[in-house]
Amino acid sequence: MPVLLTSLDPLVAALRADGYRVVGPTVRDGAIVLAELDRADMLPYGWGVRLGPGGYRLRERDDRAAFANSAGPQSWKQFLHPPRQQLWSAERDSDGGFTVAEPADEPPRYAFLGVRPCDLRAISVLDHVLGAGADNRYARRREGIFIVVANCTEPGETCFCVSAGGGPGVGPGHDGAGYDLALTELADDDGVRYVVDAGSEDGWRLLDRLPYEAAEPPTTARARDAVARAADRMGRTLPAADLRALLAGTLEAARWDDVAARCLSCGNCTMVCPTCFCTSVEDTTDLTGDHAERWLRWESCFDLDFSYLHGGPVRSSRRSRYRQWLTHKLGTWHDQFGESGCVGCGRCIVWCPVGIDITEETHALAAEYEASTDDRGGGAQR
Amino acid sequence: MSAPPTLAVWKFASCDGCQLTLLDCEDELLQIAGAVRIAHFLEASRAVVEGPYDVSLVEGSITTAADADRIRRVRDRSRILVTIGACATAGGVQALRNFADVEEFRSVVYAKPEYVATLADSTPIAAHVPVDYELRGCPIDRTQLVNTLAALLAGRRPDLPMHSVCFECKRRGTPCVMVAKGIPCLGPVTAAGCGALCPAYGRGCYGCFGPAATVNADALTAQFRVLGMDQAEIERIFATFNVAAFKAATTPGAPEEHAAPAFLGMPQVRRAE
Numbered sequence: 001m002p003v004l005l006t007s008l009d010p011l012v013a014a015l016r017a018d019g020y021r022v023v024g025p026t027v028r029d030g031a032i033v034l035a036e037l038d039r040a041d042m043l044p045y046g047w048g049v050r051l052g053p054g055g056y057r058l059r060e061r062d063d064r065a066a067f068a069n070s071a072g073p074q075s076w077k078q079f080l081h082p083p084r085q086q087l088w089s090a091e092r093d094s095d096g097g098f099t100v101a102e103p104a105d106e107p108p109r110y111a112f113l114g115v116r117p118c119d120l121r122a123i124s125v126l127d128h129v130l131g132a133g134a135d136n137r138y139a140r141r142r143e144g145i146f147i148v149v150a151n152c153t154e155p156g157e158t159c160f161c162v163s164a165g166g167g168p169g170v171g172p173g174h175d176g177a178g179y180d181l182a183l184t185e186l187a188d189d190d191g192v193r194y195v196v197d198a199g200s201e202d203g204w205r206l207l208d209r210l211p212y213e214a215a216e217p218p219t220t221a222r223a224r225d226a227v228a229r230a231a232d233r234m235g236r237t238l239p240a241a242d243l244r245a246l247l248a249g250t251l252e253a254a255r256w257d258d259v260a261a262r263c264l265s266c267g268n269c270t271m272v273c274p275t276c277f278c279t280s281v282e283d284t285t286d287l288t289g290d291h292a293e294r295w296l297r298w299e300s301c302f303d304l305d306f307s308y309l310h311g312g313p314v315r316s317s318r319r320s321r322y323r324q325w326l327t328h329k330l331g332t333w334h335d336q337f338g339e340s341g342c343v344g345c346g347r348c349i350v351w352c353p354v355g356i357d358i359t360e361e362t363h364a365l366a367a368e369y370e371a372s373t374d375d376r377g378g379g380a381q382r
Numbered sequence: 383m384s385a386p387p388t389l390a391v392w393k394f395a396s397c398d399g400c401q402l403t404l405l406d407c408e409d410e411l412l413q414i415a416g417a418v419r420i421a422h423f424l425e426a427s428r429a430v431v432e433g434p435y436d437v438s439l440v441e442g443s444i445t446t447a448a449d450a451d452r453i454r455r456v457r458d459r460s461r462i463l464v465t466i467g468a469c470a471t472a473g474g475v476q477a478l479r480n481f482a483d484v485e486e487f488r489s490v491v492y493a494k495p496e497y498v499a500t501l502a503d504s505t506p507i508a509a510h511v512p513v514d515y516e517l518r519g520c521p522i523d524r525t526q527l528v529n530t531l532a533a534l535l536a537g538r539r540p541d542l543p544m545h546s547v548c549f550e551c552k553r554r555g556t557p558c559v560m561v562a563k564g565i566p567c568l569g570p571v572t573a574a575g576c577g578a579l580c581p582a583y584g585r586g587c588y589g590c591f592g593p594a595a596t597v598n599a600d601a602l603t604a605q606f607r608v609l610g611m612d613q614a615e616i617e618r619i620f621a622t623f624n625v626a627a628f629k630a631a632t633t634p635g636a637p638e639e640h641a642a643p644a645f646l647g648m649p650q651v652r653r654a655e
Contacts, residue, residue: 029584031557054605056562073557083553262604265596266570267545271552284529285536287413292536298553303545304595318596353548353560353570354605 002171002220003212005183005194008040008066008113010210011148015111018206020146023079024113025072031056032072034079037113044069045192051156051235051346054355065187067114070156071345075274076119079110080126080141084297087281092290107137111146115179117170118161118345120149122274124178128337129277146202149182153226156346157235160359164238164344169227171197181207184223195223236346236359238330239366243340247331249373250365251323259361260319262354267300269348269356270325275341278306301325326361387436387535389414390422392456394442394449395476395504399521400467401425401441410528417535433459437534440513443469443476443504450501450510457511462534465507466527468520472592472627475520477504480626504626515540518591520623523576544595546570547587550578559586566606566619571597571631592624599632 005011015022016038025032026042032049035042043066050057051070061068090098115123130138152159152168161167171182180203183194195215198204215223239246270276280299285292299306301324307314315321333341342358349357391401405426407414421431438460444450457463465471473480479487480503488495507513517526526542533540543549547569551558559565559581567586569578573594580587603616611619620628 029557030562033555033557054561054608055564056557073562074555078555083555261598262601264546264570264598264601266548266594268548268552268558268570271549282541283538284541285532285538287410287417287528287532287535289532289536298549300545300549303543303549305543305545318598351558351561353558353567354601 002195002197002215002223003207004215004219005196005210005212006191008043008183008194011181011206012037012040012113014206014209015113015146019109020111021108022111022113023076025066025069027058030058032058032069034072034074034076043067043114048154049156051158051350052355053158053349053357054352056350063187064192065154065185066192067150067152067183067185068154068187070152070154070159071116071119071274071347071350073272073347073351075272075345075347076112076115076123077126077274077277079108079112080123080145081130081138081277084295085137087294087296089294090292098292107141109144111148113148114150114183115147116150116152116345117168118152118159118164118166118343119274120147120170120178121161121166121343122345123147125275125337125339125341125343126277128339129275146206147179147181149179149199151182151184151223151227152230153185155230155234156350158346158349158357159234159344160236160238160346161344162231162234162237163240164342165340166343168230169224170199171227179203184227186219186223186226193219195220234344236349236357238342238344238359239363241366241369243330243362244332244334246362246366246369247327250369251327253365253368255361255364255368256319256323258364259322259356260317262356263318263322264354265302265304265318265321266353267302268351268353269358270300270302271298272347272351273329274343274345274347275329276300280306301328326358329358330362386417386419388421388431388433389418389531390433390435390438390456390460391420391425392422392438392440392442393424394440394453394470394507395445396442396467396469396474398425398441400470400517400519401439403466403521403524403527404439407524407528414528414531418531435460437462437464437531440465440470440507441467443473443506444510445476445501445504446499447501448499453507453510462514463507463511464515464517464530464534465513466517466522468518468590468592468623469504470507471516471518472624473504473506475623475625477626478621479504481621481629506626515542517542518573518575520590525577526575542575544573546594547572547574547576547578547581547591550574550576551581554578554582556581559584560605560609564609566609566611568602568619570594571599571602571628588622589620589628590623592627593631597628597631599628 022037024037032044045064045066048059048061049069086103090100132142179199182197186193278299279296304313329341484502530540560567565586568589569587572589573591
């Protein structure tokens with residue numbers, strides 16, 4: 001049964017008391033970023049956002065809601081798969097050899113507060129790609145993270161999680177697990193309250209230590225209804241077609257030239273994408289040559305160097321690089337990992353400096369595909 | 383034990399700011415002095431050791447016939463030649479003359495213009511001699527300089543990525559100033575290497591590292607217009623320290639990928655000859 005919290009202060013305090021570093025949304029540099037929170041009052045109470053292709057603005061809300069906004073410039077990838085991490089270091093021995101050591105530091109023990117359902121799916125996608133449960137660096141970071149979901153009651157103009165196969169809520173009546181607590185925020189004249197569902201034993205144990213009240217059925221119903229209505233208010237959609245077939249069938253579409261003319265190839269879409277995972281390595285040596293390090297850093301398929309093989313880059317045109325990104329994200333990700341790489345968070349639309357819209361591009365490809373299959377009289381591939 | 387490698391620093395048409403970056407390496411300066419023999423660096427010492435030199439750092443652009451000769455002699459005596467800064471890699475802000483009448487400037491600026499011997503264009507070092515590596519920037523980035531010297535000492539290729547500044551903004555967690563604040567920013571078309579310094583302080587990138595490996599200026603200027611810039615402002619934002627390089631990269635008909643790709647284990651830039 002859900003319970004009611006009238007404040008998140010005890011939740012943040014309890015998580016911190018348990019040794020978690022609590023990370024959640026907070027306002028900085030004109031955006032709602034993800035940062036370590038000392039206290040619940042660092043959450044973006046009273047802030048909403050206005051989103052569009054290539055545009056993001058904070059706006060003051062009439063209420064004090066902290067979660068009535070949508071995905072910001074960062075995702076949880078920042079913490080699970082950091083932009084730069086050391087793989088190993090090496091010291092020269094007195095006999096001229098090298099001793100190589102992995103970093104000994106334990107990964108931080110995070111509690112993620114305010115994970116959107118789309119981002120919960122993105123974490124699951126990363127788990128499948130980077131190997132949660134395996135004996136690796138990602139798994140060590142991932143293990144033991146306490147996840148507090150914030151269900152969406154106010155989707156953004158660029159949101160399309162529903163048509164990407166997800167939805168704005170987790171909890172009873174919704175698919176999936178993978179979280180410890182799920183909050184649904186209610187903000188009105190009575191202030192801000194949270195209907196809370198537990199999704200794990202750890203979640204229950206933590207909840208038991210908080211000063212919760214019983215959630216009256218009408219309050220719970222209001223919360224459930226707000227999430228259900230959010231599903232109908234998505235700002236955008238992906239085509240209802242089989243995207244894997246669509247992308248495989250449009251490799252020579254004219255639309256790729258069109259989008260290539262607008263694309264900066266700057267890599268922003270891949271950096272803000274909560275599932276884009278590509279990396280490259282950089283080596284450093286010090287001036288004495290006695291100490292060397294190898295670091296992993298975020299890389300992007302929009303970098304010319306990304307596809308560099310002997311003699312030159314394989315994907316030398318913007319057209320080929322944008323096509324690589326989109327066909328992988330929506331199409332060949334299925335072949336590789338058995339699911340889509342897109343969760344419909346809309347970040348790539350908002351944070352593209354020139355506002356290229358993945359849903360618009362995919363609809364255009366679908367229209368071109370449909371026209372071409374109609375021309376062939378029958379649309380056999382549909 | 384063999385003698386330490388020799389390092390020479392050369393100045394052409396420039397403000398000295400990039401050379402000063404070497405002296406500004408406070409934490410590493412003693413280590414650098416211990417790892418190499420500084421054989422020619424007039425900004426730091428009048429003591430000069432004759433070449434050849436293992437590594438030459440070259441600052442400044444070529445603006446006179448005499449300098450066009452001198453850079454060839456520097457190249458002849460240098461095993462590895464690294465150009466440092468926007469003047470050496472792109473002609474610098476003084477390359478604004480390339481798009482104006484240098485005679486007019488000379489007659490207006492100097493009391494005795496007949497004493498001034500200058501070329502019509504300010505050109506990068508790579509237009510005159512082969513260059514092994516380029517450090518971009520106005521000024522160059524200190525960390526990139528130290529890392530490059532360390533790489534050359536170790537005999538490995540320096541890590542000098544040519545992707546956009548956006549990579550670095552995103553890696554350091556800076557929300558995009560163009561998207562979140564509507565501030566025009568050259569980051570999407572500018573080479574990384576500075577650590578995305580300006581956006582971290584809430585201002586747009588002004589392109590001091592010059593064009594990234596790929597530049598789609600038409601797409602970016604279309605967005606600048608949406609943000610309210612007029613044509614004169616758009617021309618001006620590109621016309622600073624790397625004016626000649628951005629002009630070349632944004633001229634209609636310029637190849638989509640204007641910069642040569644990095645060659646693994648091979649010198650990065652060798653444009654002349």
